[in-house]
Amino acid sequence: xxxxxxxxxxxxxxxxxxxxxxxxxxxxxxxxxxxxxxxxxxxxxxxxxxxxxxxxxxxxxxxxxxxxxxxxxxxxxxxxxxxxxxxxxxxxxxxxxxxxxxxxxxxxxxxxxxxxxxxxxxxxxxxxxxxxxxxxxxxxxxxxxxxxxxxxxxxxxxxxxxxxxxxxxxxxxxxxxxxxxxxxxxxxxxxxxxxxxxxxxxxxxxxxxxxxxxxxxxxx
Amino acid sequence: xxxxxxxxxxxxxxxxxxxxxxxxxxxxxxxxxxxxxxxxxxxxxxxxxxxxxxxxxxxxxxxxxxxxxxxxxxxxxxxxxxxxxxxxxxxxxxxxxxxxxxxxxxxxxxxxxxxxxxxxxxxxxxxxx
Numbered sequence: 625x626x627x628x629x630x631x632x633x634x635x636x637x638x639x640x641x642x643x644x645x646x647x648x649x650x651x652x653x654x655x656x657x658x659x660x661x662x663x664x665x666x667x668x669x670x671x672x673x674x675x676x677x678x679x680x681x682x683x684x685x686x687x688x689x690x691x692x693x694x695x696x697x698x699x700x701x702x703x704x705x706x707x708x709x710x711x712x713x714x715x716x717x718x719x720x721x722x723x724x725x726x727x728x729x730x731x732x733x734x735x736x737x738x739x740x741x742x743x744x745x746x747x748x749x750x751x752x753x754x755x756x757x758x759x760x761x762x763x764x765x766x767x768x769x770x771x772x773x774x775x776x777x778x779x780x781x782x783x784x785x786x787x788x789x790x791x792x793x794x795x796x797x798x799x800x801x802x803x804x805x806x807x808x809x810x811x812x813x814x815x816x817x818x819x820x821x822x823x824x825x826x827x828x829x830x831x832x833x834x835x836x837x838x839x840x841x842x843x844x
Numbered sequence: 845x846x847x848x849x850x851x852x853x854x855x856x857x858x859x860x861x862x863x864x865x866x867x868x869x870x871x872x873x874x875x876x877x878x879x880x881x882x883x884x885x886x887x888x889x890x891x892x893x894x895x896x897x898x899x900x901x902x903x904x905x906x907x908x909x910x911x912x913x914x915x916x917x918x919x920x921x922x923x924x925x926x927x928x929x930x931x932x933x934x935x936x937x938x939x940x941x942x943x944x945x946x947x948x949x950x951x952x953x954x955x956x957x958x959x960x961x962x963x964x965x966x967x968x969x970x971x972x973x
Contacts, residue, residue, distance in 0.1 A: 664892075667893045667896075668896060672896065672935060672938060672939050676940065679941070
């Protein structure tokens with residue numbers, strides 16, 4: 625799941641300066657789960673924008689909409705339809721892919737991002753999301769007991785742990801964070817696969833994914 | 845703007861604060877008339893959006909009135925309400941509205957005097973600004 629965070633209100637207001645009619649568009653998938661751009665957050669941000677502009681004596685008309693998946697053209701078109709014609713600018717509360725999908729569909733309108741898309745992760749508990757995957761294109765998880773050292777080790781080491789592991793299995797860079805390689809060791813120990821720790825792994829080929837990434841299904 | 849035009853919205857839990865308001869009425873306790881009492885099944889029903897919308901529609905102060913901590917009929921409704929009020933304060937500060945204009949208050953059904961006092965306090969607060 626893609627995790628994002630909302631930008632500060634001031635930054636969003638600066639982007640929207642000069643526009644009188646805007647449409648705030650949320651996304652019902654990843655960013656709803658991480659409390660960044662779902663229906664509720666669209667309501668909150670729209671309300672804040674109205675309150676802030678009326679406090680400053682400016683007139684701002686804010687429309688609200690939520691697309692089930694903002695990164696799918698059909699869903700965006702189905703949900704937004706004619707609404708876009710009524711506004712001067714669109715504020716997207718989707719991830720970067722959602723913003724760009726809408727920008728491509730509505731080329732004549734400026735699209736602004738209200739979120740900072742931060743990482744691919746999972747909800748650990750209510751209100752806490754952790755990074756799990758760096759989308760490196762060359763998955764390494766078979767050798768590490770299903771724990772990714774590329775993003776969960778602060779140094780991204782493929783042959784860990786480094787000398788900086790603290791007592792209690794914490795990272796030297798942040799004592800709050802677990803050392804990924806301690807987690808890997810414990811997981812492999814449980815599975816009786818500790819021999820994997822003795823292997824040396826060549827540096828990863830980070831050029832597997834040519835940017836911009838593109839995958840084409842063979843059957844298509 | 846006169847005080848009469850500055851509205852206070854009081855979201856009152858039916859189990860406690862609403863009864864306290866009712867009791868205040870029966871005891872003929874005087875409190876400012878610019879308050880609008882909204883009966884809700886539990887303080888936990890109030891979302892951040894309800895609070896923001898109240899301000900958007902012109903309220904000058906919002907009170908979320910629930911049961912005493914530990915006495916919520918729905919177990920944690922009042923604790924949730926407290927957290928949401930805290931969140932709403934931050935959201936309001938972000939737009940330049942004094943966070944003190946929204947407040948969480950805990951009641952038991954017989955606290956009629958406290959009900960009147962809280963309304964009075966909020967009315968004074970919004971009058972000052």
